Amino acid sequence: MIKRTNLISRTYDLPNGYSLAAYESVGGYKSARKALAMSRDQVVAEVRAANIRGRGGAGFPCGVKWGFMPKNSNKPHYLIVNADEGEPGTFKDRTIMEKNPHLVIEGCIIGCYGIGAHAAYIYVRDELHLSKERLWQAIHEARKAGYLGQKPLGFDYPVEVYVHTGAGAYICGEETSLLNSLEGRRGEPRLKPPFPAQVGAFGCPSTVNNLETIAAVPLVFELGGDHFSQLSELHYLKDGGTRLFGVSGHVKNPGIFECAVGLTLRELVYDLGGGPPPGTKVLGVIPGGSSCPILRPEDVVHAPDSSSPLHPWHGKPAFDVPMGVDTYRALGTMLGTCCAIVLSDKADPVLAFHNLMRFYRHESCGQCTPCREGTGWIERILDKLIAGEATMADVDLLHEIASNIMGNTICAFGEGAAMPVLGFVQKFRPELEAYVKSKGKSGTGRLAL
Amino acid sequence: MPFALTPEREREFADILSRYPNKMAATIPVLHLCQEQNGWISDDVIAFVAQRLEVSTAHVQGVVTFYTLFNQKPVGKHTIWVCRTLSCALRGADDVLRHCEKRLGIHEGETTKDGKITLKTAECLAACGQAPMMQVDKTFHENLTLAEVDRILDNLRKS
Numbered sequence: 001m002i003k004r005t006n007l008i009s010r011t012y013d014l015p016n017g018y019s020l021a022a023y024e025s026v027g028g029y030k031s032a033r034k035a036l037a038m039s040r041d042q043v044v045a046e047v048r049a050a051n052i053r054g055r056g057g058a059g060f061p062c063g064v065k066w067g068f069m070p071k072n073s074n075k076p077h078y079l080i081v082n083a084d085e086g087e088p089g090t091f092k093d094r095t096i097m098e099k100n101p102h103l104v105i106e107g108c109i110i111g112c113y114g115i116g117a118h119a120a121y122i123y124v125r126d127e128l129h130l131s132k133e134r135l136w137q138a139i140h141e142a143r144k145a146g147y148l149g150q151k152p153l154g155f156d157y158p159v160e161v162y163v164h165t166g167a168g169a170y171i172c173g174e175e176t177s178l179l180n181s182l183e184g185r186r187g188e189p190r191l192k193p194p195f196p197a198q199v200g201a202f203g204c205p206s207t208v209n210n211l212e213t214i215a216a217v218p219l220v221f222e223l224g225g226d227h228f229s230q231l232s233e234l235h236y237l238k239d240g241g242t243r244l245f246g247v248s249g250h251v252k253n254p255g256i257f258e259c260a261v262g263l264t265l266r267e268l269v270y271d272l273g274g275g276p277p278p279g280t281k282v283l284g285v286i287p288g289g290s291s292c293p294i295l296r297p298e299d300v301v302h303a304p305d306s307s308s309p310l311h312p313w314h315g316k317p318a319f320d321v322p323m324g325v326d327t328y329r330a331l332g333t334m335l336g337t338c339c340a341i342v343l344s345d346k347a348d349p350v351l352a353f354h355n356l357m358r359f360y361r362h363e364s365c366g367q368c369t370p371c372r373e374g375t376g377w378i379e380r381i382l383d384k385l386i387a388g389e390a391t392m393a394d395v396d397l398l399h400e401i402a403s404n405i406m407g408n409t410i411c412a413f414g415e416g417a418a419m420p421v422l423g424f425v426q427k428f429r430p431e432l433e434a435y436v437k438s439k440g441k442s443g444t445g446r447l448a449l
Numbered sequence: 450m451p452f453a454l455t456p457e458r459e460r461e462f463a464d465i466l467s468r469y470p471n472k473m474a475a476t477i478p479v480l481h482l483c484q485e486q487n488g489w490i491s492d493d494v495i496a497f498v499a500q501r502l503e504v505s506t507a508h509v510q511g512v513v514t515f516y517t518l519f520n521q522k523p524v525g526k527h528t529i530w531v532c533r534t535l536s537c538a539l540r541g542a543d544d545v546l547r548h549c550e551k552r553l554g555i556h557e558g559e560t561t562k563d564g565k566i567t568l569k570t571a572e573c574l575a576a577c578g579q580a581p582m583m584q585v586d587k588t589f590h591e592n593l594t595l596a597e598v599d600r601i602l603d604n605l606r607k608s
């Protein structure tokens with residue numbers, strides 16, 4: 001169901017909506033005042049009740065993650081805000097940084113308090129120069145107004161917020177790689193355990209949250225955790241609130257739309273995105289960033305088991321399932337970052353597959369052999385396929401290599417690269433085989449219209 | 450000649466250090482600061498960063514070679530990055546890249562003879578809804594048409 005909301009994006013259309021004045025004109029910093037007057041446990045309980053599922057891709061409940069932070073450690077704690085925004089197809093966090101940066105700063109104040117930290121680092125990929133500028137400006141304004149520093153908003157709980165920049169590496173969005181990068185090292189992922197809540201930034205307990213997750217936190221204290229959660233049609237699945245939905249690729253009206261959780265992919269692509277350009281049809285949609293296996297319009301839900309979160313949609317098109325963390329996992333794909341990429345029938349799916357695999361080969365950090373070698377091998381097979389030199393056995397080999405990456409790497413990059421392979425091979429096998437038979441001549445040979 | 454920061458950047462250096470519990474954490478921001486001044490990360494820059502942050506040159510070298518945005522050799526006065534990942538490719542990134550190559554007379558990865566413009570490709574730059582796009586120095590140019598690309602290139606050439 002389409003339920004447009006205007007909470008995260010409240011300042012987006014205001015003149016100088018990124019300024020403190022604009023933010024305060026719509027009630028800004030009242031939530032931090034409320035939260036800092038509560039106990040730390042109460043803050044975490046409120047966030048837990050809000051059922052904010054992590055907006056960075058894995059969908060882990062924010063309040064539960066905050067609850068992992070130690071209570072009586074004598075080390076400093078850190079809040080790390082992930083604004084690496086590198087997952088292909090994803091362009092949502094940038095809108096918050098550019099158009100509502102104070103929401104992030106307020107979220108950091110509450111977040112620090114909730115996890116016992118006095119410093120937050122917002123890790124922004126270097127290319128987002130305007131985002132960094134707007135965040136720094138917001139930090140300076142907030143500091144000047146007395147909302148950050150030794151006594152934020154008059155409370156005896158020091159909080160500082162800093163922006164840290166990356167230097168061009170997709171892997172640094174992975175939380176442990178990000179921690180290494182923050183510490184001034186090569187961005188190679190770390191083995192878990194220990195988890196960041198025990199040993200995170202600078203060897204200290206840390207919480208890593210996506211920037212949109214943190215931006216949702218002030219809304220929780222404005223509305224109340226339960227009320228925030230109930231905005232969502234999937235409240236009963238503990239998938240609450242409102243979030244940013246993105247759509248790009250072959251649609252008439254690409255963009256970011258804030259809606260309550262419960263929107264379907266069909267609504268996102270056809271109603272908000274305006275549907276495919278005239279004379280084309282939707283071929284497939286990658287629902288939440290490139291790591292999420294592709295869905296096709298003809299996919300039908302099979303969930304006869306009444307305990308499945310998908311059961312209510314048994315027999316219905318997959319496109320009509322509300323976009324939620326658990327509903328999408330049950331569909332065999334993922335909600336990811338909730339930013340969809342639409343392929344029309346004018347786009348060659350084999351070239352789309354190749355484009356993504358080139359990306360993963362390029363971005364593999366090279367630490368783990370299955371990922372480093374596997375992504376290169378997959379790309380080379382697709383090179384061969386497009387050149388008309390592949391055999392049928394190569395199509396099966398794609399599946400085999402991807403299966404051997406799954407679960408055999410230090411971080412989830414491996415799964416992120418392998419899952420779309422399994423998805424493309426499953427959903428586009430006839431197209432891949434036609435490429436073999438026609439010696440690379442069967443596709444449209446183009447991605448653009 | 451050994452590398453040194455301008456007085457203004459020295460102040461920024463001190464500000465950067467104040468943000469972290471140790472000096473090593475400043476490695477990436479300080480490398481950016483140096484590259485802004487020097488255009489690329491030379492051996493002298495590496496020696497400077499290592500000495501000022503009290504880390505080994507091997508550590509700094511390791512960081513420089515890991516991240517794509519640190520230039521390991523000199524580049525043009527301006528750098529263009531054309532995003533080529535899927536959302537952009539679906540909306541004409543290949544045409545934008547080929548057009549740039551033709552107009553500049555260079556291939557991706559090269560610099561024009563006058564040393565003015567380096568042409569690179571980039572992976573998804575978080576502007577997928579405004580595809581196709583390219584980044585020129587610190588500015589994003591979105592919803593590109595080839596005419597718009599021409600205008601941008603002409604302005605760069607004049608600057």
Ligand SMILES: Cc1cc2nc3c(=O)[nH]c(=O)nc-3n(C[C@H](O)[C@H](O)[C@H](O)COP(=O)(O)O)c2cc1C
Nearest residue numbers: 054055056082085086173174175209210213412413
């Ligand atoms: C390869 C890889 C890249 C990732 N990139 C990002 C990213 O750009 N931004 C982000 O917030 N999370 C990213 N993540 C997820 C983070 O590891 C982490 O789960 C997330 O920041 C946690 O925040 P959340 O619980 O609020 O979603 C990535 C994960 C992997 C495996």
Ligand code: FES
Nearest residue numbers: 532537574576577
């Ligand atoms: S694919 Fe080009 S900006 Fe995302």
